[in-house]
Amino acid sequence: MAHRRLQVISGHLAPSPTRGRAKGPAGWQPEVDDLEHRKQIIRTADVKDPGYVRQKLQGKLWVRDRIDAFVDAGSFREFGAIAGKPEYGDPKESNNITKITPGNYVGGRATVDNRPIVVGADDFSVRGGHADGAIGLKSIYGERMAVNLRLPMIRLLDGSSGGRTYPPPLTGIEVMVKALTDIPVACAILGPAVGLGAAKATISHFSVVAGDIGQLFAAGPPVVEYSTFEKLTKDELGGALSHTSNGSIDNWAANEQECFVQIRRFLSFMPTNSSHLPPYSKTSDPITRQDERLLSIIPRRRSSPYKIREIISSVVDEGSWFEIGGRWGGSVVVGLARLGGYPVGVWASDCEVKGGGLEREGCMKLRRHIDLCETFGLPVLNLVDQPGFSVGTEAEKAASIRYGATVMTALYQATIPLFTVILRRAFGVAGAAMISSTTETFNQRVAWPSADWGSLPIEGGIEAAYKRRLNEASEKREQLKQELLAEFEAVRSPIKTAEAFEIPDIIDPRTTRPMACEWVKLVYEQVLPDRIVRRRTRGVEGVAYRP
Known part of the structure; x- marks a missing residue:
């Protein structure tokens, strides 16, 4: 009897095949099918759409093709995938959506070289990439995602002007500025970056423009013609060559694909955020390598030029040199x-270029790079051949000394380790700042035998200090000048400075790479980890980065 009762109870407790199940198709499959149908419409290019056709006629990639070309294959995870304005057909039919006009911003997480990032791209085929076509705050959501997850933010810009009326402040600008203090931000200008788009390009750590299709301006040609009566094309107003020569954009690239290559290279040097170490990459270039060319690359005649980029390429790992801002501020190389x-x-x-003296544009470029290295804890190879601040009426009108003061301020506020090599000149205030800036960590200084330093170049110093004697010498003026030069040459050798331990070491130029490699390994192992801990405990996310 007891056994029978247990069977009855078990029968009541067993789930019924139909209990709790809705009539019709099982589960939520219809809704899932509807979602997938909408995504398929949005992710499929409408080859007849005028905006899409215009993109192709201008030689541009479609927005989703751009993302696919940049990120690791299959890694893109989109947010807001069905955001858009749908058009419906017969309501009696399932999946009755006939068309969807998507938001003109596509964003999501992805990986680049297996490292996580956030990427956002403007779709110029929808309302010319204007911000009012972006469906709510999709682009700001992407920026906040990057900041909150502390992942690098990559912007693929093509449009993004205003297009609507709003009172200040501009929504989202604050999160873009905050991003600069903690995560790497890089931008590719792949079309006309206008208004807000132009601001996004410059609020970044690295920017690159596609020379065949990219432009940048505060307002486009129609607005400029109305305001200033200038009738200009997009390239005449804000072409790639113009803005890479004035510093608004860092680098020039031939096309979109080269833009992606340059951003990948930039990211390869960057940590995920300011609380991580920059990533190590195994090299086949021996740290003991010595280049014989370095022994004679600096001419004995102090006024003779040489190729600084050859020295850089010779010292660093083979193929690793990545120049930023090579088309502007030419007296400085970073x-x-x-x-x-x-x-x-x-x-x-x-x-x-201008003798290597610090002039306004060079100062702006150097200060920006100091901030980049400070934000992300990049130790610095500091190669010094600095004759001083630029002089003359042009330099004075350009306020070079004021911009130079910002460089000195950034140098003396920096906490990053420096390996300073005095190649040749270190004169005046600018020269002193470049070799003697005090940091919280060690600034290791060495000099080549070609080093030359002082308050000012010896030739100018003799002209100033012995002006009366030289003028009185009349016809023998040049002879007296050469005698004075020879007299001072005997006591101004860098070896004399080393004897007094005012420079720690004078080295064989060929040993620069081995010494620098040994130094940087120690810095990464002994200094940078503690630096990160100190920044975390102080609650410091990064410096006040100045784009």
């Missing part, structure tokens, strides 16, 4: 490279 596989920033002067 970029990223590796030493023994470890990422470093590189600063140098180009004596072939």
Whole structure:
């Protein structure tokens, strides 16, 4: 009897085949099918759409093709995938959507070289990429995702002007500015970046423009013609060559694909955020390599030029040199490279451009790069051949000394380790700042035998200090000048400075790479981890980065 009762109870408790199940198709499959149908419509290019046709006629990739070309295959995870304005057909039919006009911003998470990022791209085929076609705050959602997840933010810009009326402040600008203090931000200008789009390009750590299709301006040609009566094409107003020569955009690229290559290279040197170490990459270039060319690359005649980029390429890991801003501020050379596989920033002067003196644009470029290295904890290879601030009426009108003061301020506020190599000149205030800036961490200084330093170049110093004697010498003026030069040459050798331990080491130029590689390994192992801990405990996310 008891056994029978247990069977009855078990029968009541067993689930019924139909209990709790809705009539019709099982589960939520219809809704899932509807979602997939909508996504398929949005993700399929309408080859007859005028906006899509215009993109193709201009030689541009479609927005989704751009993302696919940039990120690792199959890694893109889109947010807001069905955001758009649908058009419906017969309501009696399932999946009765006939068309969807999507938002003109596509964003999501992805990986680049197996490292996570957030990527957002404008779709110029929808309302010319204007911000009012972006469906709510999709682009700001992407920016906040990057900031909150602390992942690099990549913007593929093509449009993004205003297009609507709004009172200040501009929604989202604050999160873009905050991003600069903690995560790498890179932009590719792949069409006309107008208004808000132009601001996005410049609120970044690295920007590159496709030379065949990219432009940047605060307002387009129609608005400019109405305001200033200038009738200009897009390229005449804000073409790629113009803005890579004035510093608004860092680098020029031939096309979209080269833009993607450059951003990938930039990211390869960057940590995921300011609380991580920059990524090590194994190299086949021996750290013991010595280049014989370095022994004679600096001419004995101090006024003779040489190729600074040859020195950089010779010292850093083979093929690792990545220059930033090579088309503007030419007296200063900055970029990223590796030493023994470890990422470093590189600063140098180009004596072939204005003698290498610090002028306004060079100061702006250098200060920006100092901030980049400071934000992401990149140790610096500092190659010094600095004759001083630019002089003359042009330099004074350009306020070069004021911009120079911002460089000195950034140098003395920096906490990143420096490996300073005095190649040749270190004169005046600018020269002193480049070699003697005090940091919280170690600034290792060495000099080549070609090094030359002082308050000012000896030739100018003699002219100033012995002006009366030289003028009184009359016809023998030049002879007296040469005698004075010879007299001072005997006591101004860098070896004399080393004897007094005012420079720690004078080295064989060929040993620069081995010494720098040993130094950077120690820095990454002994200094940078503690630096990150100190920044975290102080609650510091990064410097006040100034784009």
